[in-house]
Amino acid sequence: MFSNNNRISTRQVFRLFVFDFIGMSTLVLPAKLAGTSGCDGVFAIVAGGLFASLYLWYLAWIMNGMDNDLIAYVRQSLPRWGALVMLCFFAAYCILEASYGAYIFADVMKKGLVGGESYTLLLLLILAVAAYAIQSGIESRARVYESLFWVLFVPLFLLLWIAASDVNTVYLHSFFTTPVSEVAGGGLLVFEYLMPMFLVLFFPAYVKKDAQKKMVAAVYRALWVAVLVFIVFDLILLGSFGERAMAKMRYPALTLMSNIHLRGSFLKRLDAFLLAIWFFTLFAFINVFLFYAKQLIAAIGGEFTGHGNAERQGDGLKMQKEKNAKVWSTIIAFLLVFVVAEGFCYGSFAEWFEGYMTYVAIPLLILLPLIIVVWGKYRKTGNRSLQ
Numbered sequence: 001m002f003s004n005n006n007r008i009s010t011r012q013v014f015r016l017f018v019f020d021f022i023g024m025s026t027l028v029l030p031a032k033l034a035g036t037s038g039c040d041g042v043f044a045i046v047a048g049g050l051f052a053s054l055y056l057w058y059l060a061w062i063m064n065g066m067d068n069d070l071i072a073y074v075r076q077s078l079p080r081w082g083a084l085v086m087l088c089f090f091a092a093y094c095i096l097e098a099s100y101g102a103y104i105f106a107d108v109m110k111k112g113l114v115g116g117e118s119y120t121l122l123l124l125l126i127l128a129v130a131a132y133a134i135q136s137g138i139e140s141r142a143r144v145y146e147s148l149f150w151v152l153f154v155p156l157f158l159l160l161w162i163a164a165s166d167v168n169t170v171y172l173h174s175f176f177t178t179p180v181s182e183v184a185g186g187g188l189l190v191f192e193y194l195m196p197m198f199l200v201l202f203f204p205a206y207v208k209k210d211a212q213k214k215m216v217a218a219v220y221r222a223l224w225v226a227v228l229v230f231i232v233f234d235l236i237l238l239g240s241f242g243e244r245a246m247a248k249m250r251y252p253a254l255t256l257m258s259n260i261h262l263r264g265s266f267l268k269r270l271d272a273f274l275l276a277i278w279f280f281t282l283f284a285f286i287n288v289f290l291f292y293a294k295q296l297i298a299a300i301g302g303e304f305t306g307h308g309n310a311e312r313q314g315d316g317l318k319m320q321k322e323k324n325a326k327v328w329s330t331i332i333a334f335l336l337v338f339v340v341a342e343g344f345c346y347g348s349f350a351e352w353f354e355g356y357m358t359y360v361a362i363p364l365l366i367l368l369p370l371i372i373v374v375w376g377k378y379r380k381t382g383n384r385s386l387q
Contacts, residue, residue, distance in 0.1 A: 008206050012142040014218035015149045020196040020288055021226035023281025024104055027251050029193050029230065030237050035247035037186035039171075040178040041234050047183065048190020049227035055366070056197050056223065060216045065373040069205035071299050077376030084303050086368060091296035093361055095333065097196075098289035099340035100353055102126055105282040106341070112254060112275050119345050123338060127290075130283065131334045134291040135326075138206050141291075145284055152277050160232060163256055167239030174243070190230070192357050196285070197223065198365050202292055254278075290333055298329035 008016075033041035066073040074086050106122040114122070133141060200219050207215045237252045240259075246252050254275070302325070343349045 008142040010214040010218040012146050013215050014222050015146050017219050017222035019145055019281050019284035023285045025193040026233050026253050030234055030252050031249050033186050034243045037178050037183050038243040039174045040183050042231050044183050044186025045190050045230045047187025051191040052194040052223055059200055062369045062373055070201040087296050087300045094289045094293035095336050098286050098337045101286040102341040103344035123341055127338055130286050130290050131330055156277050164236050171239050171242040293333040294329045297332050298325045
């Protein structure tokens with residue numbers, strides 16, 4: 001029998017973050033690295049892993065200064081206006097990440113499986129399933145991803161091993177030709193796609209206090225497993241297509257997998273089977289950001305209405321209000337993600353998103369947690385001095 005105590009193990013944390021890191025990154029990142037860093041993209045990946053490790057160390061230090069998870073600490077440590085500003089920014093970040101993931105998911109499905117279907121219809125179906133899935137909470141989803149981990153990744157690694165046998169080493173002779181500044185820029189791009197590690201600040205609500213160091217260690221392991229997978233993908237793709245051809249592809253990993261044919265042809269649509277691997281990882285990515293967007297929207301609503309009022313009322317009324325808030329926050333998150341993801345399909349919104357991540361989201365995701373902790377410590381010190 002499984003317990004239902006809204007808690008997850010460090011092993012589940014590791015597998016959740018592997019899904020979050022690998023899904024969208026292995027689809028989108030290789031072509032971008034080929035365009036900016038060429039064969040030296042492997043060094044950019046290592047640099048990005050080092051940047052991410054430093055950032056994770058910083059997040060662990062921030063987490064030690066908080067008494068609770070990020071949402072609860074923001075609400076208890078900041079004045080209402082400050083809590084609203086912080087929660088709104090974090091909600092916007094989660095909505096944009098979920099929207100971009102949903103856009104990539106729908107686009108991959110449309111291009112790879114059901115080309116004649118409407119993008120909007122595919123998007124609606126994906127988000128409807130994701131909205132339904134987050135209602136069960138994080139524990140049930142963690143169990144599902146834990147069960148699927150080896151089912152998905154063992155076939156993927158086997159197919160990568162098969163693809164490696166066709167690598168043309170002539171394409172891998174132009175190392176150490178990219179300027180260091182461009183390699184560093186590629187490293188920042190890799191770091192951008194590893195930013196789901198910021199979600200570790202929400203996990204104290206689901207992991208026991210005495211297991212938080214093990215949780216951070218699990219995220220470190222997930223991070224470097226992802227970096228290793230990125231390097232393997234990058235080298236195989238470069239050796240299969242060359243950096244110039246790869247830079248022009250939208251999803252080179254899918255192109256590579258569609259060219260793999262197993263002997264005997266017992267799977268006529270092997271590419272469809274391979275797409276399922278990315279479907280699960282992309283769905284996990286959308287799911288986790290939609291879940292926290294819902295949580296943050298509910299917290300924002302609590303700040304607007306006065307979150308202390310429900311606690312002074314009866315348990316029945318309190319539970320009903322919490323249930324209503326859960327439903328409405330899910331609906332609002334669903335609608336916002338749908339509207340933004342629909343916008344990604346048109347114009348240059350995807351390019352705008354990359355600029356937002358580089359110049360707005362990443363600097364603020366580094367700065368704001370520090371401000372929150374310093375403000376909370378100052379407020380506690382001030383309260384003690386008044387007593």
